Amino acid sequence: MSNSEPEYWLEEHGSALYSFALLHVRDTHRAEDLVQDTLLAALKGREGFQGSSSIRTWLTGILKHKIMDEFRRQSRESPAPDSPEEAWEAAEAQRVVENFANNGRWRNPLADWGDTEHDFSRDQFWLTIEQCLAALSPRLARLFVLRELWQMETDEVCKELAISQTNLWTRLHRARMAMRQCLEKYLNA
């Protein structure tokens, strides 16, 4: 089988693409569909592959486009009133407030993480990040991933997901507070 055949891409890169998709969409079937959409698009656009990048990089680029489409679609729908997702998001907002006493000071002093880098192996770190991301509401996780992993500029995120800057800053603050607390739990475990 030649390495320009989509069946070969599936065998060689399928699991990598699937794992990448899973970090973004959670639902295993959605992640599988995204891999399928990616390989179909790659098959149609085969001539566009320059060979200057690796096939893996090229396929991941297509997958990222598919993920962004998915994010755009999802961000257009607000969670329904009284839905679990709405309650989840309200709890996240509340948890930020609960970090602070009425006078605005931290309720519990924050510890020095010191040389955190030495405490986490690379695999442990990413496993922890993955678990902490899964504990965020889907909406917060989307914003956090686009900003901190994909490193998109904030105005780009706002444009893509049709939200205001202030809204983005508020949500990123929530996401970072939650990621901090989650990471700390694992650091102390």
Added chain:
Amino acid sequence: MLTCKDTSRLISEGLDRNLSLGEKIGLRLHLWMCDSCRNFKQQMDYLRQALRRGWAHGDLPAEKPLSLEAQERIRQALKKEKYGHGD
């Protein structure tokens, strides 16, 4: 005077936009006096750097296998796309 709550928000926003001179001065003053907020800032910087460095190196959570059923389904879809249109 900034509270810790204001400060945590400013530290976070500082990762997303340029803070004004006034905000920077207020932040520095608060950090000078507050161990917790200094630790918070250090933790936020760690999170950003560790994620960016790892992402740039192509680090990701350990690979999860695509199930055989899914592989077969995708293989069929690719075959159909390749040969299904009579070309």
